[in-house]
Amino acid sequence: MAHVEIGQKIKEVFDSRQIKLTDFADELGTVRQNVYRIFRKRHLDTGLLLKISQVLHHNFFQYYVETPKGQGDNENVTQLKHEASDYRNQLELSKKEVDYLRKIIKLMEEKSELIQQMEGKVSF
Template structure:
């Protein structure tokens, strides 16, 4: 697989989704100017790329895979549901970890 410039791929999917730039920026927790920078980036932090994948409901990590992307008759990636399942599991894990952190913070207050 060749070199991937992820910013233009994100822009392409963003344009296809016909989402407002301001809404996209808000969902990412950033400002419009940073979104324009993202569209020009060659590389992105995986955490940010995961968040963008969630917001745009698109697996951008597939562009880094050596496996060819398979599409169904509608042009959707056949593994898209698997990625959605993985994203949902990741969200649940993050929620679980946040609860653990909160409990640990509460215990630390009691110990003091």
């Protein structure tokens, strides 16, 4: 397997995306100085690499995997598109669930306020 300078690859993709360094750092939940450190890294934690892949919309894990014989780039692209579609669907479902839960919370808060108002009016 070829040696991968992952920080350098991340820097190349970052430069091609024309994103402000501050915005990139914010999306990663870190500061600019840490982004510069990432660009110099030879190895990264997979969780961080996943986050960077998501923010830059680039699969950095591909540099660690050898393509099996007989499997071309078109198959990889098709598979990635399928996975991206699945993730989009999961995201949409999650958004709907969050909206639903927010509505439930709002209703519960309104009910709580009504109960408190009723208790305030009823005195023995």
